[in-house]
Amino acid sequence: MGLEDARELAHLPPHERARIVFEAESSARREPLLRSLRVLTWIAGVGAAAAWAAFPFLAHADARAALFLPVGLTFLGAAAAVVRAFHGIKVRRLHLRDVLLLEDLRPAACFACGRSLRQVDAARCPGCGAQLLRRSQAP
Numbered sequence: 128m129g130l131e132d133a134r135e136l137a138h139l140p141p142h143e144r145a146r147i148v149f150e151a152e153s154s155a156r157r158e159p160l161l162r163s164l165r166v167l168t169w170i171a172g173v174g175a176a177a178a179w180a181a182f183p184f185l186a187h188a189d190a191r192a193a194l195f196l197p198v199g200l201t202f203l204g205a206a207a208a209v210v211r212a213f214h215g216i217k218v219r220r221l222h223l224r225d226v227l228l229l230e231d232l233r234p235a236a237c238f239a240c241g242r243s244l245r246q247v248d249a250a251r252c253p254g255c256g257a258q259l260l261r262r263s264q265a266p
């Protein structure tokens with residue numbers, strides 16, 4: 128399920144949804160932890176590929192010691208990719224919420240508690256009190 132299918136955006140026309148998702152994803156990509164995890168995934172991936180390629184040459188000396196590096200790098204790369212994927216979902220949703228807030232667009236559902244906001248026109252979620260609009264003077 129992509130960000131565009133998020134139920135918080137269900138009330139917006141498709142082109143508007145696509146634009147907001149694009150903005151949220153662009154700013155999420157700049158988030159430091161996601162950036163670091165992306166770099167780590169690449170370094171570990173390239174390192175693992177190189178270490179696996181060198182393995183036949185290193186294995187002559189001590190096969191078990193020679194396995195340590197490629198196996199370690201493979202696990203490191205895989206772990207970084209998994210953490211990045213899960214953290215990415217969270218970060219992209221936070222950025223999505225921020226883009227809506229910044230543009231003063233009320234989500235169709237509350238990002239915090241999931242309550243449907245179709246009938247609501249307050250600036251805060253009646254369920255959990257989360258801020259929905261920038262303008263604080265709204266009822």
Ligand SMILES: [Zn+2]
Pocket residue numbers: 237238239240241242252253254255256257
């Ligand atoms: Zn709520």
